[in-house]
Amino acid sequence: MTIASPPSLTENPQCRDWIDLSPNGRVTLKSGKVEIGQGIATALVQIAADELDVDPDRFDLIAGHTSLGPVEAGTSSSLSVETGGQAVRLAAAAVRSLLLDEAAKLLQAPKTELSVDNGRISVGERATDLTYWALAPTVDLSAPVLGHANPKAPNERRLVGTSMARIDLLSKVASAGFIHDLDLPNMRHGRVLDPPARGRRLVILDDTSLNAAFPNVKIVRDGSFVGVLAAREDEAVQCMAALRMCAQWSDAEGGPHSLAEAIAADSSSVEEVFCKGDTASAEGRVVRTEIERPYLAHASIAPSCAIARWREGCLEVHSHTQAGHDLKSALAMAFNIEPAKVTVIHHAGAGTYGHSGQDDVAYEAALLARAVPGEAVRVLWSRFADFALSPLGPGMVVTAEAKVAAGRITAFSIQSVGQAHVFRPGRGGTVNFIAAERLSAPPPKGIASDVPLSRGGGADRNANPLYAIPNVHVSKRVLHDLPYRTSALRALGGYANIFAIETLMDDIAIEIGSDPITLRLSHLQDKRAATVLEEAASMAGWPGVSVEGEGLGVGLCQYKNRSAYCAVVAKVMCGEQIRLTQVWAAVDAGEAINPDGIVNQIEGGIVQSASWTLLERVALTGDAVSTHDWGSYPIMRFSEVPEIEVRILNRAELPPLGVGEAATGATAAAIGNAVRQALGIRIRKLPITRDAVLAASAS
Amino acid sequence: MQAKHFVLSINGKQCSVAVDPGTALLYIIRNDLDLKGTRIGCGEGNCFSCTLLVEGRPQQSCSLTAAAVEGKSIETIEAIRDTELGQALIASFITEQAGQCGYCLAGILASAKALLERQPSPSRNQIVAAIDGHLCRCGAHNRIIRAIEKVAFGRRMAG
Numbered sequence: 001m002t003i004a005s006p007p008s009l010t011e012n013p014q015c016r017d018w019i020d021l022s023p024n025g026r027v028t029l030k031s032g033k034v035e036i037g038q039g040i041a042t043a044l045v046q047i048a049a050d051e052l053d054v055d056p057d058r059f060d061l062i063a064g065h066t067s068l069g070p071v072e073a074g075t076s077s078s079l080s081v082e083t084g085g086q087a088v089r090l091a092a093a094a095v096r097s098l099l100l101d102e103a104a105k106l107l108q109a110p111k112t113e114l115s116v117d118n119g120r121i122s123v124g125e126r127a128t129d130l131t132y133w134a135l136a137p138t139v140d141l142s143a144p145v146l147g148h149a150n151p152k153a154p155n156e157r158r159l160v161g162t163s164m165a166r167i168d169l170l171s172k173v174a175s176a177g178f179i180h181d182l183d184l185p186n187m188r189h190g191r192v193l194d195p196p197a198r199g200r201r202l203v204i205l206d207d208t209s210l211n212a213a214f215p216n217v218k219i220v221r222d223g224s225f226v227g228v229l230a231a232r233e234d235e236a237v238q239c240m241a242a243l244r245m246c247a248q249w250s251d252a253e254g255g256p257h258s259l260a261e262a263i264a265a266d267s268s269s270v271e272e273v274f275c276k277g278d279t280a281s282a283e284g285r286v287v288r289t290e291i292e293r294p295y296l297a298h299a300s301i302a303p304s305c306a307i308a309r310w311r312e313g314c315l316e317v318h319s320h321t322q323a324g325h326d327l328k329s330a331l332a333m334a335f336n337i338e339p340a341k342v343t344v345i346h347h348a349g350a351g352t353y354g355h356s357g358q359d360d361v362a363y364e365a366a367l368l369a370r371a372v373p374g375e376a377v378r379v380l381w382s383r384f385a386d387f388a389l390s391p392l393g394p395g396m397v398v399t400a401e402a403k404v405a406a407g408r409i410t411a412f413s414i415q416s417v418g419q420a421h422v423f424r425p426g427r428g429g430t431v432n433f434i435a436a437e438r439l440s441a442p443p444p445k446g447i448a449s450d451v452p453l454s455r456g457g458g459a460d461r462n463a464n465p466l467y468a469i470p471n472v473h474v475s476k477r478v479l480h481d482l483p484y485r486t487s488a489l490r491a492l493g494g495y496a497n498i499f500a501i502e503t504l505m506d507d508i509a510i511e512i513g514s515d516p517i518t519l520r521l522s523h524l525q526d527k528r529a530a531t532v533l534e535e536a537a538s539m540a541g542w543p544g545v546s547v548e549g550e551g552l553g554v555g556l557c558q559y560k561n562r563s564a565y566c567a568v569v570a571k572v573m574c575g576e577q578i579r580l581t582q583v584w585a586a587v588d589a590g591e592a593i594n595p596d597g598i599v600n601q602i603e604g605g606i607v608q609s610a611s612w613t614l615l616e617r618v619a620l621t622g623d624a625v626s627t628h629d630w631g632s633y634p635i636m637r638f639s640e641v642p643e644i645e646v647r648i649l650n651r652a653e654l655p656p657l658g659v660g661e662a663a664t665g666a667t668a669a670a671i672g673n674a675v676r677q678a679l680g681i682r683i684r685k686l687p688i689t690r691d692a693v694l695a696a697s698a699s
Numbered sequence: 700m701q702a703k704h705f706v707l708s709i710n711g712k713q714c715s716v717a718v719d720p721g722t723a724l725l726y727i728i729r730n731d732l733d734l735k736g737t738r739i740g741c742g743e744g745n746c747f748s749c750t751l752l753v754e755g756r757p758q759q760s761c762s763l764t765a766a767a768v769e770g771k772s773i774e775t776i777e778a779i780r781d782t783e784l785g786q787a788l789i790a791s792f793i794t795e796q797a798g799q800c801g802y803c804l805a806g807i808l809a810s811a812k813a814l815l816e817r818q819p820s821p822s823r824n825q826i827v828a829a830i831d832g833h834l835c836r837c838g839a840h841n842r843i844i845r846a847i848e849k850v851a852f853g854r855r856m857a858g
């Protein structure tokens with residue numbers, strides 16, 4: 001099988017960038033992709049163990065260490081298996097080949113007759129004393145991966161394709177497995193004073209009384225950035241609570257009252273991102289929908305956390321960032337030092353599903369640590385900061401319009417409007433740390449540029465429909481004048497765009513009296529898409545029987561129009577409450593490296609999307625985020641989750657595809673379409689709450 | 700800060716700590732006693748990440764002070780994981796791969812243990828009710844419920 005060279009190999013071409021053989025009979029596997037709950041650590045070990053024929057328990061993984069590991073793009077976009085995994089496969093295959101070249105020489109046997117069992121070489125049936133580790137000193141792992149890599153054929157793999165248990169889960173169930181638990185010698189605890197909103201200035205801070213009450217606490221201030229440092233965490237917490245009472249902030253700066261108002265007031269122009277044929281002159285009856293998704297919070301269960309230490313002008317940061325190299329260069333930019341002087345080391349955090357306060361808190365730890373050179377400083381964000389100061393998933397309005405003639409969709413146009421979807425630190429010419437904006441000499445404000453379609457798109461991700469339609473027009477408008485901080489949240493614009501497209505597909509089906517699945521199938525040329533759709537429909541017993549108040553709905557997505565396929569059917573029961581009772585999903589992710597891992601990811605994606613779709617909305621008041629706690633931001637609970645059944649269509653001969661984001665849009669659409677079927681009411685403005693349904697049925 | 704002495708009964712041991720009376724039990728457990736398996740979530744009583752057992756009942760350690768628990772027996776995940784029931788639950792969580800980031804699991808384990816101790820063969824609804832206060836952002840809910848159900852079932856079978 002030929003495998004395209006993944007981008008990760010360009011930056012890290014040598015075998016030893018990825019793999020080292022330690023003298024103690026272990027293998028060190030290095031990766032820039034980090035474990036954020038998606039099982040990537042396990043998948044990478046499975047891939048490498050299979051290629052090398054070494055048992056997985058002999059592996060040590062170094063992941064997300066900017067000095068010791070390869071330089072790879074951040075862990076995002078469901079690309080870890082696709083790119084990071086392929087690089088690991090090629091590197092492991094190359095290392096095996098180099099070792100076997102050497103073994104063949106020593107054993108005076110043809111390389112083709114050699115086999116390996118847990119690192120021990122055999123010639124034909126005969127086991128020898130020779131192991132990888134005995135050979136290692138004579139093999140030069142600075143050899144390039146490409147040129148030596150000849151990975152196994154799919155039918156020769158033994159571990160890949162099995163549901164190996166997560167290698168990291170045990171450490172996370174019942175011991176100190178997270179960054180929050182890291183305790184460096186003499187570490188100080190830091191807390192940072194939260195402004196009521198981004199852009200507010202500290203007018204008065206009368207902290208004179210605090211010195212007497214907290215003699216052991218150090219207060220660090222630069223402009224409107226204020227932090228405290230204490231040897232005891234509770235002392236830092238209490239001092240910060242007292243400090244909060246001494247602070248007076250500048251007033252609100254205004255801001256829009258609704259997304260629609262914001263869109264109308266923003267001067268940004270429309271960008272055409274895709275055009276095929278001519279939608280304007282196509283014939284047909286117009287069917288149109290406009291959907292709105294609110295701003296959403298990452299709402300991680302754990303507060304953002306980091307530890308920083310300055311030693312001899314070098315900065316060491318422990319972080320749960322998803323993008324260690326971005327963080328490293330942004331920190332270098334922020335402190336005006338050589339990037340080589342910054343090391344970022346990844347530790348596990350709770351799932352954030354995108355760019356939360358993880359990088360901001362690392363910068364704040366570094367700022368505070370500068371006041372105590374040589375000492376480690378741990379900063380933990382408040383729940384307020386994690387809701388109100390961390391980047392949000394941007395609100396969006398998506399307008400989709402189709403023309404339909406003789407049962408065929410002749411034209412389709414879509415426009416996605418909202419703030420930029422990715423604004424990681426160091427991008428757009430700015431450090432993009434929220435606390436930097438409060439310094440007495442703040443860095444220049446950068447402009448977030450949305451992700452181009454060539455890299456999967458941002459606001460326009462998945463805006464191009466999967467269906468065979470002769471005339472298509474896709475455009476987006478990225479808003480720049482709004483006061484809110486936005487950045488990556490799972491699936492970016494893909495969630496809202498698929499919700500819009502799949503809502504429109506159902507509206508078209510209703511308009512022309514067709515079954516929603518039949519309509520979709522008749523417009524699908526992509527066999528893999530059609531197959532997952534048929535599979536999900538059959539799992540759900542589509543079209544089902546009609547029961548009062550109950551509805552079935554469908555949604556379909558190929559993530560980023562080039563990654564995993566996912567079809568979802570949802571069943572809702574609409575009585576006193578809107579209850580999502582059952583969900584079926586069929587997934588084609590190419591070669592399934594770890595089938596249960598894929599099922600787990602899809603289940604998680606379904607639940608999170610259902611939570612967004614039925615419950616979540618960040619409240620905005622003028623320039624401020626007024627969602628501050630779990631009380632005002634409910635997420636789906638145990639008593640609300642639906643039964644879920646996931647089926648994987650394994651295609652071992654095709655490249656593996658990431659699945660973390662594949663289910664989100666399809667799930668939203670399936671729920672919306674199920675509610676439409678149950679009640680005859682179409683809710684276009686998310687979330688689909690009981691109140692929204694009542695309001696819609698009243699009007 | 701005015702440190703005061705408290706004697707707490709943690710995981711079967713008497714532990715003497717000197718802390719400000721306003722300090723949350725969560726910080727005492729994690730920092731003074733270096734038992735870091737209890738998780739910090741919201742610190743506001745809303746997420747249940749910080750759940751541990753006080754006199755066998757699940758309580759949120761971020762919302763308790765030392766004074767409130769003096770003289771009561773406290774069990775953290777570090778002790779729960781060594782009990783027979785704790786081991787069975789952990790094994791079941793691993794078998795079901797019940798978790799993604801895993802952050803919510805330690806607290807849930809505490810609530811699950813308390814439930815199974817009170818009620819050896821709970822129904823699914825009882826399990827859900829017992830852990831419904833716990834938030835999980837990763838959507839691992841069904842697997843978590845199933846992992847607990849299987850332990851309950853195993854115990855029922857064993858009589």
Ligand code: FES
Binds near residue numbers: 740743745746748761
């Ligand atoms: S940390 Fe205690 S309930 Fe959230």
Ligand code: FES
Binds near residue numbers: 350800837
């Ligand atoms: S597994 Fe991540 S919060 Fe539950």
